[in-house]
Amino acid sequence: MSGPGHSKVSAEQAIAVARRKFLEGDRLDMQKLAAELGVDRTTLFRWVGNRDHLLATVLWSLAEPTHRAAVAATTRTGAARIADATGTFGQALIDAPYFRRFLRSEPERALRLLTTKESPVLNEIVDAVERVVQQELDRGHLIHPMSAHDLAYLIARITESFIYADLITGEDPDATKAAIAVAALLGDPTYIPKGT
Numbered sequence: 405m406s407g408p409g410h411s412k413v414s415a416e417q418a419i420a421v422a423r424r425k426f427l428e429g430d431r432l433d434m435q436k437l438a439a440e441l442g443v444d445r446t447t448l449f450r451w452v453g454n455r456d457h458l459l460a461t462v463l464w465s466l467a468e469p470t471h472r473a474a475v476a477a478t479t480r481t482g483a484a485r486i487a488d489a490t491g492t493f494g495q496a497l498i499d500a501p502y503f504r505r506f507l508r509s510e511p512e513r514a515l516r517l518l519t520t521k522e523s524p525v526l527n528e529i530v531d532a533v534e535r536v537v538q539q540e541l542d543r544g545h546l547i548h549p550m551s552a553h554d555l556a557y558l559i560a561r562i563t564e565s566f567i568y569a570d571l572i573t574g575e576d577p578d579a580t581k582a583a584i585a586v587a588a589l590l591g592d593p594t595y596i597p598k599g600t
Contacts, residue, residue, distance in 0.1 A: 483590035491583030
């Protein structure tokens, strides 16, 4: 018998297995995942949504702690704090083999899941960046005529332009350029990226 508690545990288990497979570089196959979990595809879809929704859930489950760690890694304030976090987060994405594998193997799906307005990943990243921007505004370390939300949206768009550059323009991904561009947006044209 499966009640609400059983479904919740099973949905979490499905996401955990999908995340492990993604990290190992396996393509997420809903039929194989359902078989591994011992359920039919209908049940799996009820728990985690379609493949795109599951991929988005897995991507954010990896991006969220990475972004949090990037913010925690900087000791600077204001525009420099936000730019440092952008650069560190961007470099982590560039360096993550599982992430680059996904971008190379499914570039159109990756860009759709990561950059379109319907993307839950983009919305989560904008919200996470907005919290950091708002902290710096509230602390008086940043003054800007735009709202925290609008700045966060622009920061997310700048970041993806440089991190997914190989897919968008054919250029090499560059987290340092993303950090410098974010600092300029936030009014710090003299920003020197961390570690340079």
